[in-house]
Amino acid sequence: MKRPAKKRVAPKLPDTKEPGTEYSFFENVYAVARLIPKGRVTSYGAIAKYLGTAKSARLVGYAMNGAHGQKPSVPAHRVINRNGLLTGRHHFNPPEAMQQRLEAEGIKVKEHQVVDFDKLFWDPAKHLGI
DNA sequence: CGATTGACGTACG
């Protein structure tokens, strides 16, 4: 009953040049990102691993590039690197928005780094019971 | 179809 996004299926719809028509690995990433509870954070590698492509953590971040403007709010600010560093903050608009959102959820951020990242870390594979 | 990129991660020095 869990695992809303497991299989790495990529229907790859035709055309797909318009926003909102992303039917691919990206959509899986968005789905998992939206599953991140408020006040929690996860890493690209964790999502990638959950999707089955543990070694493609870069793809997760790459997919997040399309997360901006998505109709369903994709909490990309909850997805950070393995070091707990807000590496993608520069991609936000403004870049400081990422830290602001995290703090708004009760997450402390110091020097672009999540405090107690180890405690706030939310593993989809573990939490969703992969 | 081939080459390049990428919000990472791990290995090696």
Next chain:
DNA sequence: TCGTACGCCAATC
């Protein structure tokens, strides 16, 4: 312990 190099997979040009 810190810095640098390589690899991974999918998307984009």
